[in-house]
Amino acid sequence: MRLFRLITILFVTFKYGLDELILGHTKLRPLRSVFRVIFFWRNIEASRGERLRLALEALGPIFVKFGQMLSTRRDLIPLDIADELAKLQDRVPPFPYEDVVQIIEASFAKPLSVVFEQFDVTPIASASVAQVHFAHLPAGKAVAVKVLRPGIARVIEKDLALLDSAAWLLHTLSSEGKRLKPRQVVAEFDKHIQGELDLMLEAANCNLLGRNFADKKLLLVPEVYWDWCREQVMVMERMDGIPISQVDKLRELGINIPKLARDGVEIFFTQVFRDGFFHADMHPGNIQVARDGRYIALDFGIMGSLNKTDKYYLARNFLAFFNRDYRDVAVAHIESGWVPANTNVDELETAVRAICEPIFDKPLKEISFGRTLLSLFQMSRRFGVIIQPQLVMLQKTLLNIEGLGRELDPDLDLWKTAQPFLERWMSEQIGWRSLLKNMQAELPNWGTILPQLPRLVHSQLTASLDSPLSAKIEALSHQQRRNTYWLRLIAIVISLVATAQVISLVEIWRTLH
Missing domain, CATH: 1.10.486 (PCRA; domain 4)
Structure with a gap:
């Protein structure tokens, strides 16, 4: 099976002239003429980026997803190729309803009719790793059910092994290979796509983003129904929104489009700088707009x-x-x-x-x-x-x-x-806000440490009498020793007073806010 897949990949590679990308930069350049004679029928007049995009589309959904990820590595690949790969669309036919039923019943060890009160046969969306159906929970709650494709883990494992082999060849044969680091890129893709294969992880991502925007002022995130989530099945609140790409329909609903654009920027910077946790796959297919103008986030596999x-x-x-x-x-x-x-x-x-x-x-x-x-x-x-x-x-x-x-x-x-x-x-x-915020965060620790300070100070003073430093102090005059102890005591008192003042300031600040 893997041999047949390898033959298919090689055929597509030569059909779209991807061999030119390697043979044009290596000592194997004389072979380029040979391949041009053998594959005289192929059309390689299109740009290298377009030929690569068409080849990935011909190889199927996993290679399309790899091309999408590769388009983001503009720090590694030429910009003309990155721009072309950014055009890749994840259009995948849905898998049969019978497979959906089998996966759900195996995940819950119950008949589908027991798990859900009603379940739509036709999926609302279908992608390379999973597809989504609308359903109703036993209590009547409308939900969206995301189900992994059957056998997708095995398909990904095989295609990743072939991708890694191709990356090794590029690294070995191409003068650009060492700079482009193709095996590292494949490893990064492996990490991302493995995360998408566990829908419990995606559910956790969704839940965290929802907590971060709990006020729901600008962004709506579907609620996760944990009792109905499994590794291959994720159940979340059904959202009613308009795809953000349908701008004319948004205008018909009276939504303020310039404000919507500004809100999108604010949501992004809030995720990045306030939370340090952001939706990293925010293409138009994953963003909807509620009828009141708030954003709706979908698909949380890549964060x-x-x-x-x-x-x-x-x-x-x-x-x-x-x-x-x-x-x-x-x-x-x-x-x-x-x-x-x-x-x-x-x-x-x-x-x-x-x-x-x-x-x-x-x-x-x-x-x-x-x-x-x-x-x-x-x-x-x-x-x-x-x-x-x-x-x-x-x-x-x-x-x-x-x-x-x-x-x-x-x-x-x-x-x-x-x-x-x-x-x-x-x-x-x-600034001062940071100082107060950090002090507030440390208050629980101070509450534990402060009662121990007198004992710790006494222990430190006792230990100092037995230390080599005490011998030097004994050698000093009586007045000098008195001054030394007084300085220590004053330092301790100042520290305690300063700590008390800081705590008072924090408490005042907490009261005001």
């Missing part, structure tokens, strides 16, 4: 996360960019570890200026947020660093949000929308 350091340096880079402070952009790159610590700051500042100055000749609303970040990442690579995957996912998602926002409102100024948010966030991280 990104950022730690405090990533968030801080991203915000600092963007704000420095707003202010044309290229020196601070360079310093932030070094301090964050995006470039080596021994990088020459002056050289890095010059490189950043070369990227940013041409951009500022344009109106801000014409500047691409995502492509600016991409340019900074590519510049970082020139200085010896491969950007971390979570930042690449962020850049890809930012491009999606930016494209979506400007499709809704061509006059959307992402910089103007984002700058107040970033400035407020930075003030919360390094």
Whole structure:
């Protein structure tokens, strides 16, 4: 079976002239003429990116999904190929209803009619890994049921093994292979798609995003019904929304489209900088709009996360960019570890200026947020660093949000929308708000430690009398020893008073808020 699949892949590779991508860059270049004679019938006049896209579509859904992920690695692959792969659409025929019934009944060890009061035979959506049906729970609650494709894990395992083999060949035979790191890209794809194979993990992602936006002011996230969730089945609240791509219908409903575009930007930056947890697959198919103008998020298989350091340096880079402070952009790159610590700051500042100055000749609303970040990442690579995957996912998602926002409102100024948010966030991280927030978080620890302070101080003073330092103190004059002990006591008292004052401030702040 695997041999037949390999033969199919090789046939598609030669049909679309993908051998040209390898033979044009290696010592095997003489073979290119041989292949052109053998495959004289093929049409290879299209661009390399288009031929690669068509080949992936011909190979099936797993390769399409791989191409979609590859399109996000603009820090590794040429931009013309990335732009073409971004056109890949995950159009997959649904699998039979009989398979759906079998998977559900095996997961719950009950008949489908017992698990659900009513279940739609026709799926509402179908993708490469799973499909979604509408149903009703026994209590009558309307839900959406996501079911994994039967045998999809085995299919993915086989195709990933072949992809890894192809990546090894590219790495070995192509002069570009070592720079493109194809095996690392396949490994990253493996990690993402394995996460999509466990619907309990997706349910957990959905639940966390819902908690983060519990106020439901801008974003609605479906509720997860945990009693009906299994590894191959996920049951969630059915959402009633209009696909965000249907702009004319949204206008008919009286939805404020410019506000909708601004809200999308705010939701994204809230996820990134407030929560450090963001939906990393925000293409139009995964976004709907409620009839009151709020966003609805769907499909939580691919999520990104950022730690405090990533968030801080991203915000600092963007704000420095707003202010044309290229020196601070360079310093932030070094301090964050995006470039080596021994990088020459002056050289890095010059490189950043070369990227940013041409951009500022344009109106801000014409500047691409995502492509600016991409340019900074590519510049970082020139200085010896491969950007971390979570930042690449962020850049890809930012491009999606930016494209979506400007499709809704061509006059959307992402910089103007984002700058107040970033400035407020930075003030919360390094200003007095951050100090109070951190002290509030430490209050439970202080409540445990403070009652122990007198005993700890007494133990420390007793131990100090037996230490080598005490011998030196004994050698001092009586007055000097008295001064030393008084200084210690004063330091302890000051520490206790300062701690009490801090606690009082925090309590006052908590009362006011």
